[in-house]
Amino acid sequence: MATHKQLQGNRVEQKGELNDTPSSIMSAQHFMDPRPRPPVTLDVNDPSVSDDKTPEVLVSSTNTVETKSQMLGKRASIEDAGLDQTSQSWGSPKSPKLEHEKPDEQIPEVPFRKARVSVRARSEAPLISDGCQWRKYGQKMAKGNPCPRAYYRCTMAGGCPVRKQVQRCAEDKTILITTYEGNHNHPLPPAATAMASTTSAAAAMLLSGSTTSKEGLSSSSSFYPSFPYASAMATLSASAPFPTITLDLTQGPNTTMPFHRTSPSPATFPLPLHGSQQLLGHPMYASPRLPAIPPVQLGQRNASMVETVTAAIASDPNFTAALAAAISTFMGTPRSGDGANNANAPGRIPGSPQLPQSCTTFSTN
DNA sequence: CGCGTTTGACCGGCGC
DNA sequence: GCGCCGGTCAAACGCG
Numbered sequence: 001m002a003t004h005k006q007l008q009g010n011r012v013e014q015k016g017e018l019n020d021t022p023s024s025i026m027s028a029q030h031f032m033d034p035r036p037r038p039p040v041t042l043d044v045n046d047p048s049v050s051d052d053k054t055p056e057v058l059v060s061s062t063n064t065v066e067t068k069s070q071m072l073g074k075r076a077s078i079e080d081a082g083l084d085q086t087s088q089s090w091g092s093p094k095s096p097k098l099e100h101e102k103p104d105e106q107i108p109e110v111p112f113r114k115a116r117v118s119v120r121a122r123s124e125a126p127l128i129s130d131g132c133q134w135r136k137y138g139q140k141m142a143k144g145n146p147c148p149r150a151y152y153r154c155t156m157a158g159g160c161p162v163r164k165q166v167q168r169c170a171e172d173k174t175i176l177i178t179t180y181e182g183n184h185n186h187p188l189p190p191a192a193t194a195m196a197s198t199t200s201a202a203a204a205m206l207l208s209g210s211t212t213s214k215e216g217l218s219s220s221s222s223f224y225p226s227f228p229y230a231s232a233m234a235t236l237s238a239s240a241p242f243p244t245i246t247l248d249l250t251q252g253p254n255t256t257m258p259f260h261r262t263s264p265s266p267a268t269f270p271l272p273l274h275g276s277q278q279l280l281g282h283p284m285y286a287s288p289r290l291p292a293i294p295p296v297q298l299g300q301r302n303a304s305m306v307e308t309v310t311a312a313i314a315s316d317p318n319f320t321a322a323l324a325a326a327i328s329t330f331m332g333t334p335r336s337g338d339g340a341n342n343a344n345a346p347g348r349i350p351g352s353p354q355l356p357q358s359c360t361t362f363s364t365n
Numbered sequence: 366c367g368c369g370t371t372t373g374a375c376c377g378g379c380g381c
Numbered sequence: 382g383c384g385c386c387g388g389t390c391a392a393a394c395g396c397g
Contacts, residue, residue: 135368135369135370136369136370136371137370137389137390137391138371138372138388138389138390139370139371139372140386140387140388140389142386142387143385143386143387149387149388151388151389155369165388366397367396367397368395368396368397369394369395369396369397370393370394370395370396371392371393371394371395372391372392372393372394373390373391373392373393374389374390374391374392375388375389375390375391376387376388376389376390377386377387377388377389378385378386378387378388379384379385379386379387380383380384380385380386381382381383381384381385
C-alpha cells in the first residue's frame with residue numbers, strides 16, 4: 001500500500017464537515033514540560049483532580065492551518081480565507097516543515113503552521129478523559145523522560161484528524177501532560193466541545209499573536225488572565241516549531257480555589273456537560289474582565305479546573321484578548337489577533353499582576 | 366467476533 | 382553525510 005503518508009493523508013483528508021472551531025482558529029499544542037518541552041501545554045494538575053485517577057480534560061480543537069503537510073495532496077478544500085477549519089496537520093508524521101510555505105510575510109493572516117495545546121493535570125490515571133473517544137495507536141519512550149509517551153487518535157469519527165499525546169512529567173509523575181493536535185471534524189459532546197473551544201481559542205491566540213517572529217522567546221512567558229475561579233496559567237512557548245499553548249492546572253492548590261471540589265468524584269475530570277454549555281451559552285461575566293462562573297455548577301459537578309478553565313476561555317472573549325495581548329507582548333508584536341477568532345478583543349489584557357494558583361501558559365513557538 | 370491495546374519496525378526530519 | 386529522535390503504521394495478542 002501506499003505509503004503511510006498517503007494513508008494518513010487520506011484519512012485526514014476528510015474534510016471536516018463540521019468543524020466547531022471557528023474558522024481561523026488553529027490550535028496547536030505542544031508539550032511544555034516543566035522545562036524541556038517547548039510547546040503549549042495545559043496543565044491541569046489540580047489537586048482536586050489528583051485524587052484519583054482519571055481526570056478528564058477536554059481539549060480538542062486544534063486546528064491547524066498548516067500549509068502543507070496536511071494536505072499531503074489531498075485536501076482540496078481549504079476553504080477560503082485562510083481558515084481551514086479542518087485542516088489537520090496531522091497528516092504527516094512529521095511535517096512540521098512547510099514546504100511550500102511561503103514566507104510568513106506573505107501570509108496575511110495565519111501564517112502558522114500548526115498549533116498545539118497542552119494540558120497539564122495532576123492525576124494518577126493513565127489518561128484524562130476529555131469527552132472524546134480515543135484509540136491508542138502507539139507508545140514511545142521519549143528521550144529525557146523515563147515515562148513513555150502514548151499517542152492517541154480520536155475515534156469518534158472516522159476521519160477525525162485529532163490526535164493527542166499523553167505523557168507523565170519526568171519530574172513529577174503525578175502530573176499528566178496531554179497535548180492535543182488537530183481539529184475535530186465531527187460534532188463533539190458538550191464536554192468535549194468545551195475543551196475544544198478552549199483549545200481553539202488558545203490556538204487562535206497563538207496564531208494571531210505569533211504572526212511575527214517569536215523566536216526571541218526562548219523561554220515561555222506566562223501571564224495570568226484574571227481568573228476568578230480557577231487560576232490557570234497559560235504559557236506561550238516560542239521555541240518549538242509550532243506554537244504551543246500550555247495550560248497549567250497543576251499549580252492550583254485547592255486552597256485557593258474559589259470553588260473547591262469536595263466531590264467524591266471518581267478520578268476523572270468530570271466534564272460538566274451542561275456546565276460547559278451553560279458557560280458557553282451564557283457568558284456570565286460578573287466582572288468586567290473575567291467571567292464569573294457560578295460556584296454552583298462547579299461545586300455540584302466537581303468541575304475540574306480544566307473545565308473551568310476551558311469554559312472560561314471558551315466563553316470569555318476577554319481571555320482570548322488577554323492571551324492575544326500577552327502573546328503580542330511576548331513577541332513584541334503589537335497586533336491583536338486579527339485573523340483569529342471572533343473573539344479577539346482589542347487587545348488589552350486584564351492580566352493580573354500575580355497569579356493565583358493555577359496558571360495557563362501559552363507558548364508560541 | 367470485534368475492538369482496543371501492545372510492541373516492533375519504518376520513515377522522515379533535524380542537528381551535528 | 383551520519384546519527385538521533387520523534388512519530389506513525391501495521392501485525393499480533395488479549396479482553397469483552
